Amino acid sequence: MSVIELKDISYRYPLEKEDTIKNVSCKFEAGKVYGLIGENGSGKTTICNIIRGFIPSFYKGELRGEVLLKDKKLEEYDYEDLASIIGYSFQNPFTQISGVKETVYEEIAYGLENLGVPREEIIKRVEELLDLFKLRELAQKNPYELSGGQKQRVALAAVVALDPEIIIMDEPTSQLDPKSTADIFEIIDILKKQKKVVILVEHKIDLVAQYCDSIIFMHDGECKLSGTAREVLTNPKVLEMGGQLPQVTLYFLERIKRGEKFDMIPLNVKEAYSILKGEE
Amino acid sequence: MAYLELKNVGFSYDNGYEAVRNINMSFELGESVAIIGENGAGKTTTVKLMNRLLVPTKGEVLVDGKSTKECTTAQISKKVGYVFQNPDDQIFQDSIYKEIAYGLKKMKLSPDEIDKKVREAAEICDLTEHLEDHPYNLPYSKRKFITIAVIIAMDPQVVILDEPTAGQDRTSTEDLKRIINHLVEKNKVVITITHDMEFVVDQFERVIVMAEKEVRKDASPKEIFWDKELLELSSLEQPYICQLADMMGITDVMTINDLLDK
């Protein structure tokens, strides 16, 4: 059963002449990671805002179609409760500090305080998250005195802290170094095992290929391709539409172009290696 | 002689936190260099020292032979241009045209000249059709290009780009490469901070690795991405093609084409 479903969604920002999102339909199931990909301006963030209900409650404009959360229309939910069901970390890490807390520790606890979680439980949860996100060293720092990547990690931790069933992450690793990026993907894997729905917007396609169960490829406001990572990310059409494919996939596609034949096009380094080894 | 030089530079923030120490770097005109390294390593701090947004607490920074301690940031800005990590820190006019023209006006150029330079810079950064737009109506990824155009228009000798690749798609990354090449052709120094390893390999001949407040290594991409101990210690990873090559026991491969050739 799908937890979230978009049914034939179209949306136009106020004062715009054209629809930004055009007839998008898709389903999201528990325990799966969804990669939402596509070039800049293809409408990824807009889709996230629709799922979270910020469109149409915050951004006005014209929304057609239906968003179903557990088979009930999104607008029928109490606005107050949505924050604890759908977590959302935004694209710009620099404006995601609540501004009401003085330390990273309190910043992560803030959402839990708002949800009325008992104090002992908050402490337990924050401690867990500090370890999970490797933020222990920064716990007593002022959130405003962090480097770009550190801010981004704190912002994501603050959202995961709420333990929502659905987590939307809009480019959560854009300012992160390779090691921290890998850490975040490990966390995504943990969330998946906890049977969450993870919706991930990401340009780092190699990691998307490795971790996402399902891919939605957006182009110009339309959902052009969707399916398993293998179905979408071995399709050269993605390149034509401004998208990107994993490095090893590109390598294999290039060899195929030169006339070689393979049973399977790999998505990550390990697969590529086993194919090449089998070949020798 | 090096155009920009950092000699034994150290810096602590007001709250006493030491962000970088013992930094030695030098840059010649016509050179493009990438600075990479873990989050919080001190990359942003280091480049802010170069245009005197921060003044070193130890050592000194020399621009064109002159210590930054003897100048004001405004004077240095004519030689060293810095594109902020967060574009929103830098944008404060209500149209892109005005934003680009702002610094030029302060340079006392004639209106015609300003107009010419604004249009040139916008052309390079692919913003011509947006010149009259409000900067905040463009997405984050595009706002970064506005700030790049702003600096290019001022025509400094050194251009510093702080994480220009963050959140950019393939086309925009290609645009970045084009911009960097264009600047290098004009004999500028281009210093780029990035976490995108493929971008580093494709674009740069010289890479500086920073970790734990210090410079770890200053070398060619080949020397860096095959130094696995260094990568491990600096929270870095090999580009995927290198990883594949490595598994197959081939070394010194950097790009898809390299691997195809082997």
Next chain:
Amino acid sequence: MSNLNSKNNNNILVLSSLLAALIFITTGYILHIPMGINGGYVHIGDAFIYLSAVILPTPYAMATAAVGARLADISTGSAIWAIPTIIIKPILVLFFKKGEKIVSKRNIIGSIFAGIIGTVLYMIAEGVIIGNFWSAFILSTIGMIQPIGSSIVFIILGFAFDKSSILHKYIYR
């Protein structure tokens, strides 16, 4: 739909505290000139009170004015002006009208009136504190630069806001 209103509400709250903070720094720090003689000071903070008056719903604007100016008084040590401030500043809000534009004839006149009435009210408060209305009058006359400055800043800011498109999202009229 009732569940959609809460969004506007938070938006107003955040904007209120933002304006209160602006009132605070412009009252207490930026272009803040201590008047020396009576422990008061000259500033352009009122400009932001006027701005809140046109941007925010009236009750919010009143609270914003009180909070911002009150905090400034505390932190600059002018504890003595705290009570007059908390009464007078919210009154200033009542002279403005929310409309299509921030700078309308109506609001320019409003800012002048707010300046005059504000000065008179402070004069009374000063008279009570010092114990003599005559000296309070002289002081307040010197103090007239403050409302004049504030009106000018308000008008300049208002024009800037009217010209820009961004406020369309934020103004609650």
Next chain:
Amino acid sequence: MNSRIGRLYPATKVAVVLLVIILCMFTPGYYLQYAMLPAFFIISVLASTGRKFITTFFKSIFIIVLFIFIIQVCILKNEDSQQIWAFINFSQMGLDTSLSMTSKITGISSAVICFFQVTSVKDIMYSLEKANAPKKLVFVIGNTVQLIPQMNVLLKTITDAQRARGIETEGSLMTRVKAFVPMIGPLIFTSIQQTEERVLTLEARAFSSARRKTSLYEIKRTAADYIITGLCIVALLVYIFRGMI
């Protein structure tokens, strides 16, 4: 604020301040009122805010006190005014008025200044929340207090951006003033621009949740709090009782 006094429950401190205000207002004479200044200075020293207390006091209250003395004693014409020189007089009545007036101002202000210096905003917010003050008001106050340092950060960022574009912001007063004026606009625009994102951020952190908030930060009343509050009440009762006889 980490001193013993700083850690007292804010309501306890408010009780003390209220008591002082009542005593100052209704006790005739001026000895008790003036005595509040050294008393609160000592309290401030104990709470290690002594220096701050004195500077604040002299920068604000002292000036107004001095002013009142000059006006009342020397300038104003009273029945008993004697001319000293030109328009400068001496008046005993004026002196008496000033003493009774300034003593009250001094006493009350000392208590208030001291209170705000030894009590952290966080504590005030916490006790307001506990006391069931309107959620919105608590939010606006709390957020304002938090936004102020942020404004400073923003101001610094904008200055940096301007410096990086060749605008002189260092040097003589004139250059600084010249650089400052074009900065106020961007400061306000940028802050308002960021409001939108801040609202969404708060939303994502369940700010509008209808549930009753809990707090990670906790201050508890200790024995000292009960004793001090008790003493205040007793003192007040004694004071009223004595006044009635």
